[in-house]
Amino acid sequence: MRRIALTLMALLVAMPAFALDLGTPLKDPAAEARARALFSELRCMVCQNESIGESNAQLAADLRQLVRERIAAGESDDQIKEYLVARYGDFVLLKPPLEPRTLLLWGTPLLVLTLGALGAVLALRRRPIPATSTTSLTEAETAELDALIAEDER
Amino acid sequence: MIAECGHYALVLALALALVQGVVPFIGARRNDAALMGVGEGTATGQLVFIGAAFAALSWAYVVSDFSVLNVIQNSHSSKPLIYKLTGVWGNHEGSMLLWVLILAVFGAAVAVFGRNLPPVLKADVLAVQGWIGAAFLIFILFASNPFVRVAPAPFEGQDLNPLLQDPGLAVHPPLLYLGYVGFSIAFAFAVAALIEGRIDAAWARWVRPWTLGAWIFLTLGIAMGSYWAYYELGWGGFWFWDPVENASLMPWLAGTALLHSALVMEKREALKVWTVLLAILTFSFSLLGTFLVRSGVLTSVHAFAVDPLRGSFILVILALFVGGSLTLYAARASSLRQGGLFAPISREGALVLNNLLLTTAAATVFVGTLYPLALEALTGGKISVGAPFFNATFGPLAMALLIAVPFGPLLAWKRGDLFWAAQRLWFAAGAALLGGAGTWLYERGGPALAPLGFALGLFVLVGAFAELVERTRLFRIPLGDSLRRARGLPRAQWGSAFAHAGLGITLMGIVAATSWSAEQIEALKPGGTIAVAGKELTLDSIGPRHAENYVDLAARFTIREGGTVVGHVESAKRTFAARQMTTTEAGLVSFGPSQLYVSLGDVQDDGSIAVRVQWKSWVLLIWGGALFMAFGGVLSLADRRLRVGAPKRARNAIPVPAE
Numbered sequence: 053m054r055r056i057a058l059t060l061m062a063l064l065v066a067m068p069a070f071a072l073d074l075g076t077p078l079k080d081p082a083a084e085a086r087a088r089a090l091f092s093e094l095r096c097m098v099c100q101n102e103s104i105g106e107s108n109a110q111l112a113a114d115l116r117q118l119v120r121e122r123i124a125a126g127e128s129d130d131q132i133k134e135y136l137v138a139r140y141g142d143f144v145l146l147k148p149p150l151e152p153r154t155l156l157l158w159g160t161p162l163l164v165l166t167l168g169a170l171g172a173v174l175a176l177r178r179r180p181i182p183a184t185s186t187t188s189l190t191e192a193e194t195a196e197l198d199a200l201i202a203e204d205e206r
Numbered sequence: 207m208i209a210e211c212g213h214y215a216l217v218l219a220l221a222l223a224l225v226q227g228v229v230p231f232i233g234a235r236r237n238d239a240a241l242m243g244v245g246e247g248t249a250t251g252q253l254v255f256i257g258a259a260f261a262a263l264s265w266a267y268v269v270s271d272f273s274v275l276n277v278i279q280n281s282h283s284s285k286p287l288i289y290k291l292t293g294v295w296g297n298h299e300g301s302m303l304l305w306v307l308i309l310a311v312f313g314a315a316v317a318v319f320g321r322n323l324p325p326v327l328k329a330d331v332l333a334v335q336g337w338i339g340a341a342f343l344i345f346i347l348f349a350s351n352p353f354v355r356v357a358p359a360p361f362e363g364q365d366l367n368p369l370l371q372d373p374g375l376a377v378h379p380p381l382l383y384l385g386y387v388g389f390s391i392a393f394a395f396a397v398a399a400l401i402e403g404r405i406d407a408a409w410a411r412w413v414r415p416w417t418l419g420a421w422i423f424l425t426l427g428i429a430m431g432s433y434w435a436y437y438e439l440g441w442g443g444f445w446f447w448d449p450v451e452n453a454s455l456m457p458w459l460a461g462t463a464l465l466h467s468a469l470v471m472e473k474r475e476a477l478k479v480w481t482v483l484l485a486i487l488t489f490s491f492s493l494l495g496t497f498l499v500r501s502g503v504l505t506s507v508h509a510f511a512v513d514p515l516r517g518s519f520i521l522v523i524l525a526l527f528v529g530g531s532l533t534l535y536a537a538r539a540s541s542l543r544q545g546g547l548f549a550p551i552s553r554e555g556a557l558v559l560n561n562l563l564l565t566t567a568a569a570t571v572f573v574g575t576l577y578p579l580a581l582e583a584l585t586g587g588k589i590s591v592g593a594p595f596f597n598a599t600f601g602p603l604a605m606a607l608l609i610a611v612p613f614g615p616l617l618a619w620k621r622g623d624l625f626w627a628a629q630r631l632w633f634a635a636g637a638a639l640l641g642g643a644g645t646w647l648y649e650r651g652g653p654a655l656a657p658l659g660f661a662l663g664l665f666v667l668v669g670a671f672a673e674l675v676e677r678t679r680l681f682r683i684p685l686g687d688s689l690r691r692a693r694g695l696p697r698a699q700w701g702s703a704f705a706h707a708g709l710g711i712t713l714m715g716i717v718a719a720t721s722w723s724a725e726q727i728e729a730l731k732p733g734g735t736i737a738v739a740g741k742e743l744t745l746d747s748i749g750p751r752h753a754e755n756y757v758d759l760a761a762r763f764t765i766r767e768g769g770t771v772v773g774h775v776e777s778a779k780r781t782f783a784a785r786q787m788t789t790t791e792a793g794l795v796s797f798g799p800s801q802l803y804v805s806l807g808d809v810q811d812d813g814s815i816a817v818r819v820q821w822k823s824w825v826l827l828i829w830g831g832a833l834f835m836a837f838g839g840v841l842s843l844a845d846r847r848l849r850v851g852a853p854k855r856a857r858n859a860i861p862v863p864a865e
Contacts, residue, residue, distance in 0.1 A: 101449065153581065160573040168562045176548075
């Protein structure tokens with residue numbers, strides 16, 4: 053709790069260590085690029101908000117190894133993700149899948165945008181009632197205005 | 207004794223805050239000038255007492271008074287003086303004290319500089335400030351007292367987290383807090399307007415400098431934090447979509463929207479109701495950020511439950527202020543309705559679009575940050591919402607906004623001509639396409655969308671100046687005349703051009719750094735070489751170096767390009783004795799706006815050391831753009847209409863709040 057408060061204080065949660073040892077890269081550059089892309093989509097579950105591509109934790113290293121092995125074995129990205137989700141749950145995905153319980157999460161941008169646009173259009177179309185009275189000035193302000201006008205005329 | 211004085215000063219400040227929350231408010235209702243005037247004295251008094259408390263805590267740090275618990279936990283006698291001082295706010299209690307100190311600074315600034323405000327408005331604003339101050343002072347005194355003593359006092363402290371022993375920490379939190387807390391003024395003005403049920407263009411003009419000042423600080427604070435993370439955390443990332451970062455991004459997005467909608471209100475008396483709501487929302491996001499960072503709720507719902515006092519305390523404050531102000535808003539907003547008419551295609555319309563996109567972006571970040579917490583609390587299910595989610599949702603919104611940015615200033619108020627604006631932007635679009643194509647040829651490879659993103663950044667950058675070109679009739683009249691016109695333009699216009707250009711620059715930096723960077727990792731022995739992006743680095747030597755409170759394992763490299771030496775760089779791993787913690791001190795060398803980023807890994811069994819060299823394309827543009835934005839803000843703040851009073855031509859010019 054203390055340590056967390058400290059690091060959070062500085063607005064960032066990250067370990068001082070860094071993912072230097074990314075493991076042995078795959079021989080095929082295209083396959084390695086796929087592995088790297090996958091790394092950034094998978095969460096290191098024992099870390100705070102770090103992908104397995106960023107974390108130095110042992111678990112992240114193991115998962116990197118696992119991802120590479122499965123790519124080498126010819127599995128598709130989706131198959132690998134499915135395997136990991138079956139093992140660790142949705143928690144492992146940094147981009148949660150669209151399902152009933154994440155509907156609101158994914159829907160928010162569209163919802164806010166639509167409602168906002170609708171509101172703006174309605175507000176634009178509604179003709180405001182022209183101001184009929186000028187009660188917006190207090191007596192003191194009216195007096196001040198009169199004084200100013202008088203000053204100007206002098 | 208000094209610590210006790212500090213503690214007592216806080217109690218006195220609380221008493222003053224309570225007086226300030228009640229007396230001027232009653233005075234405003236009864237229109238009693240004497241009662242309303244009380245607020246000025248209490249606001250400056252609060253600043254004096256909270257300043258004294260802060261000085262007392264700083265003193266305890268400077269002399270390493272290890273009978274104070276807070277000092278024990280966050281300081282060490284061998285720590286350099288600068289980090290003893292910055293350590294004051296490098297922890298929970300101290301940072302909350304800094305929070306209220308800054309609040310007091312703003313409160314006193316309103317009291318002193320707000321001479322031309324109508325007395326009733328000023329009294330209400332100060333009263334609201336008093337409520338906020340009182341709430342947080344109660345929190346500090348009862349749940350987060352930095353002056354708690356320990357007996358017997360230990361001989362040595364536990365040191366400050368090494369990650370925070372960095373010049374970046376010295377400036378980052380104060381800047382950020384100046385931003386967060388600065389928005390409290392806009393909030394106070396909004397609530398005061400709702401209480402009075404009266405709001406006009408002058409209101410917008412009074413609020414604008416405060417909002418602008420807070421926005422400048424927040425912009426700099428976020429950029430500073432991002433750069434600090436970039437060089438200190440050791441792997442060269444600059445934005446992580448971490449909840450704590452999001453906590454600072456939300457008020458920034460809402461505050462940016464507020465700046466723009468206040469403009470409409472000031473010029474055209476439209477969007478009043480909306481502007482008031484934004485002012486409330488912006489500060490609510492600031493409070494929410496404080497809650498998220500301070501309560502520990504982010505680590506998990508359970509961490510929060512273990513030590514719930516502080517979290518629940520801030521949650522209550524949050525609920526009171528957000529709930530209270532929104533209720534007031536719901537009750538009174540209808541009495542404010544009124545405003546100028548405008549066509550959809552107009553400056554006002556463009557600013558509405560700006561607000562729509564910024565608010566949606568803020569809502570997206572809000573939901574993305576809190577959704578996992580809410581889901582876990584409600585159903586127990588655990589999901590992660592990380593960078594890929596935000597890239598997929600926030601990204602398109604930001605792109606749409608950026609495409610629209612250059613058009614906005616070219617549209618006339620009330621009724622604009624989109625075609626005319628587009629004609630003025632042909633040049634910018636052409637320059638962008640050429641630049642994008644050029645970069646693509648130069649950089650080679652990378653994602654297919656990268657040159658387009660880069661071109662969009664260029665479009666925003668060049669397009670930002672289209673309005674100035676138009677106004678100065680550049681190239682159509684003699685250059686001298688144009689220059690004279692340029693000097694005559696309001697500074698706010700220059701300000702918005704620079705701020706918008708800064709957005710474009712930042713976008714170019716982000717696109718380039720994420721698309722065209724390269725990296726190489728190798729284990730090297732002295733004399734060994736590693737190559738990346740056409741640069742060769744030779745490890746010259748490696749060895750320890752001792753300093754006051756840490757030991758560096760430093761590696762020195764010579765950089766060659768095509769055989770010729772182009773520079774040297776040193777990278778280190780720093781081990782702090784007190785906590786036995788290691789940090790990376792990355793070696794950075796700039797080549798134009800791009801950087802070589804060298805970090806060290808572990809020493810291997812055979813005596814070689816793992817070296818990671820990254821080429822960060824155009825990366826400095828990211829923070830350079832933020833500096834442009836802040837500079838634009840400063841220019842705008844220096845605009846004549848803000849220096850000269852709104853209601854009467856003040857002989858004593860109104861100083862800007864930020865200085």
